[in-house]
Amino acid sequence: MRRFIILLMACCFSSSAFPQKSMHEYPAEKISPHTYVIHGPTERPNPENRGFMNNPAFIVIDKGVIVIDPGSSHETGTMVLKKIKAVTSKPVTHIFNTHVHGDHWLGNNIIKQVYPEVVILADPRMIKKAKAGEGQNWIDSLDRLTDGATRGTKITYPEQQVVNGDALKIHNFNFRMYSVGIAHSDTDIMIEFVEDSVMFTGDNVAYKRIIRLDDANIKDNIAACDKAISLKLKHYVPGHGPTGKVDLVKQQKRYLEILYAEAGKYYDQGLSDFEMKPMIVKSLIDFQDWSGFEHEVGKHISLAVLEIEKAEFE
Template sequence: MHKRLWLIALLSFAGVALALTRAAPIRGEWVPEQVAPGVYVIHGPTELPSPSNQGFMNNPAFLVTDDGVVVIDPGSSVQVGEMVLARIEQVTDRPVLAVFNTHIHGDHWLGNQAIRAKYPAVPIYGHERVAPKVLAGAGAEWVQMLLRMTEQAIAGTEVVGPDHPVNDGDELAIGGQTYRVMHNDKAHTDTDIMLYVQEKGVVFLGDNAGHQRILRLEGGSFTGNIEALGQALATGATVF
């Protein structure tokens, strides 16, 4: 009997400890904006990671197809990823079919954790250079940096990187739409992919373009960045 009570107490304390290591959900009413039929963007804060924005600093996007949802860059933490899932569920009850990560920077893909938790078999696509960099420590570095800059506001976030490598010219048919991968070797980084969805006339640029700020280059180049944007414009897309 004493052993059973001791075990119950131990499990209770473990549950409390787990709750204490998980930061609060993302604050604010982040409303998806429909930028093309069935294409939504959640425009996040533009500031650097901080306690006030809880590390949320990218623009997660999702496309609703007849078969399900494709998510682009689900954010910087498990909390952001859960918020993205909640916003998707406000739009549709269809399942997530796939996730794309546009480059190595964790503020775009650490939200993978939430997607994978709800959809364990979902494929997560990223440039072929991303997964090796994540495994070599880039993912853990991003978690530690965001924990520090946000004063633990992303606590509970774990590294879940892309597991399906892609490269320039690859085309993936998902949910009745074709996703053409564009990679320019070195742009914002050396891991960037842009996604052209011809049926929607949309190109997802990742961080190859920034609004009212110049984004830092890590393993990239300004000339490569310009060339990548030229490649995007050459598609004839009308939404970027």
Template sequence: MMKKGLLILLLIAVGICYLLYDSEKYVFEKIADNVYVIHGPLDEPNAKNRGFMNNPGLIVGKNGAIIIDPGSAYGVGKNVMIAAEKITNKPIVAVFNTHVHGDHWLGNQAIVERYPAVKIYAHPNMIEQAKSSEGERWIALMSKLTEGASDGTIASYPTDTTTHLQIIKAGGEAFRMHHDITGVAHTNTDLMIEHIKTKTLFMGDNGLVHRHGRFDETSDMHGNIAVLQYATDLNLTYYVPGHGPTGNATTTVKPFLHYLQIVQDEVKKGYEQDLTDYEIKPIADKKLTAYHDWHGYESNMGKHIGKMFGEIESLDE
């Protein structure tokens, strides 16, 4: 009996240490007055990171706190809240979700559990798609990718839709909504959130740094280029990408914009020369050496060439 009791205590201790170690990975960095970001890992969701990979944001207002993209799972959302409570003891009064991909919003569950009346804002397309099938699809996908480490996650959907240039006030802070710039960019559910006082733009996955993402069937690379140009023209002070380090327009917006422009230029030239996307890929690769060390380059660059080729071919019809 003694041995069994000691084993149980040991397992509990190991579990507690594991949770504490896990929570220590979640640290909000101050980027502006009362504005903080956890810069998540750049790798793919896996058992070790429990699916955590995005950049949750925290704004501390006079009357409450606001969270942007609380992460990919219930456990991730819990750790984001623990990190937020190290910054402020104010209640979370609002959440913004930047788009439908579950690595950004499934952490809503932890916040709703603690604050059932919290308002969660998102693009109307995001809410519709999440409720119809994407929520459950992402829960299953995260479970598979994390080998069950994200299990227990339940989709907690946004409650309020947004419109382009709408001003939303929460916690004594004001936010301007930016979406439908081109209709479709990273997805057709994209919402960018501007914290007006500090001139900070949370870009979602329209903006990426040191990491390449997929462009699936709901994306448009030409649209993403236009959105990044739009974001640059806003002339704000801080830009928070969906993945990668926060910075100004030069360090955080333009690198991915230039990558997409090079892909666009090389594919367009190759298309006009009747080259296939496979023939264009090695030519473009030589022009993209500055991006070879970005996470996911090898697995995604060829797909980006193919996606851009299809878009240019469609525009030529």
């Protein structure tokens, strides 16, 4: 009996000393007449951020709400729904997924549960790759990296395809689609919301955050930045980091250009990726305080060298 009481006390104590964690509150910032962005943390997924690290956005127009990239989990999708409810009682009718990386779209499922009629749109390459196992890979790695904070998240794949050059009218508002080659992930679509002069770049652009390039083609990613810049829009919502003007796209482009040009220069001199790293890190000094720099830069140099080598043999 005594043992039972001690056990009971231990249980009570532990549950009050370590309350179940839930996600921090992140504001939905209104960036233009119809558009709101929830700017997520810029760190990689971890137990503290509970896997939330992207920029879910929503657009409130006449007959409904359009969501762009509802985040990495049921919890982030639930937060997006809560933020929408605080602004409007209109239903979510459409979701755009910018690319296959699960931190951007695994919130689809919870929104579909609440709004079964919702139409989910993505590039056909995204749908194919997600179904071929990338979706489940992301479920597994987010669960691991967050110590189970995203557990229970289920997959809902997009079903409607959008490709480069598409112009869509949704509730009488205009959306244009852009995609440039492999770019960030070989599944990317950038979405222009015409009436608000807003571009959702997906991870073709990040700001104050060094993006992973594991699935990227650096030259195509630069071309995607050029496309976004050429449209001269008022607002650019990057995949990660603060929303801003076109300058943030130019910064992303500059990072990629320095990386590629310097790697090419030292490659021609016969240096290995390891030998060229100190010089390239110096050239990228403006980006050293961006989240993830230390973690990614070595890998970025190796990827740039691989891409340069490959281009030589083509």
